[in-house]
Amino acid sequence: MKRRTVLRWGMTIVMAFGAGFYAGTGIGNPEGPTVAADEADVHIVKDGETLWDIARSVADARGQDIRETIYEIQINNGINEVDSLRPGQKIIIR
Structure with missing residues (x-):
């Protein structure tokens, strides 16, 4: 009976480690996933x-x-609701 309990705990730990390792592989870039240059447009803000x-x-x-x-543009460019755009500012549009 004790051997079975130890085996269960061992399998639980191995599975938890595997799940953590799998999930952790997507977290390696703290800024999120990158997008290829051909998938994004750059808009340069005009005056006004x-x-x-x-x-x-x-x-x-x-x-x-x-x-x-608007929400997507704000998120992709780190713009919050109180920020104002400046002429010449580059806005990434994905």
């Missing part, structure tokens, strides 16, 4: 341009809700 202006054409082309597109 807003995030809504930039997202409008992208959302229309994708058939997305503009709010979803």
Whole structure:
């Protein structure tokens, strides 16, 4: 009976280690997964341009809700709701 319990604990530890190792392989890059250059567009902000202006054409082309597109642009570029865009700023659009 004791041998069976030890075997169960051993298998549990091995499985936990394996699951942790598998999950850990995707965490190696702290900035998240990278995207190939051909999958992203760079938009250079023009004077007076807003995030809504930039997202409008992208959302229309994708058939997305503009709010979803704005959120994606904010997340991909580290822009929060209080940040304002600056002329010449490069915005990554994925």
